[in-house]
Amino acid sequence: MLNLVLFGPPGAGKGTQAEFLIDTFDLIHLSTGELLRSEIAAGTELGKKANEFMAKGNLVPDEVVIEMIKGKLATNPDTKGFIFDGFPRTVNQAKALDKLLNENGTPISAMLCLEVEKEELIKRLLTRGQISGRVDDQNQKIIENRIQVYRNKTEPIIEYYHPQNKHHTIDGMGSIEEIAERVKKVVEKL
Ligand code: B4P
Secondary structure, rough: OOOOEEEEEOOOHHHHHHHHHHHHHEEEEHHHHHHHHHHHHHHHHHHHHHHHHHHHOOOOOOHHHHHHHHHHHHOOOOOOOOOEEEOOOOOOHHHHHHHHHHHHHOOEEEEEEEEEOOOHHHHHHHHHHHHHHHHHOOOHHHHHEEEEEHHHHHHHHHHHHHHHEEEEEEOOOHHHHHHHHHHHHHHHOO
């Protein structure tokens, strides 16, 4: 089973590169951002709670996203593997994910870390904000908060995967196709 963590700051291209990986390697895409946005769109209690955090560019509490992922893993037992996009976002979430996967004997194969300069991240997200209607993409202050939250709470996860030899860095600057080619090369070697 191929279980990939697609990692990087907001706007690094996680969701974008996940599209290529799903087609090439026949994996199931689990994006916590997308799952949370569909809860918001459906007006559920979970969505209402998540929106309070997401609109400000803060992380949704660990227990909410862990429960959500747990449900998705259980409903897809026969897949060739998963792409975890935007999850884990804290060391706590990384530990919880390992626990869930180890119960099934299907650990994380690799963490693919997309590296992109801050100015480029802001440019990409503001551009998306003009068409997507996502409130968290429309305001530079909120975007900068998301990047700061990434540095403080999410980046430490690298220190969790690195000693397990699962951490791979990928240059995330350039065209979407160029980056997809780099990602593919890393995955093919696993
Ligand atoms: P996410 O939905 O994960 O949003 P994201 O970090 O912006 O990444 P995304 O994958 O959507 O964008 P991409 O870089 O592909 O999270 C949103 C919020 O949800 C978080 O802030 C948090 O509040 C909450 N949340 C989600 N998961 C959570 C968790 N586990 N725990 C707690 N809270 C959680 O693309 C960005 C843009 O760049 C796109 O428009 C794309 O077209 C463009 N782009 C991509 N690659 C490009 C390239 N090479 N060149 C030019 N443009 C490019």
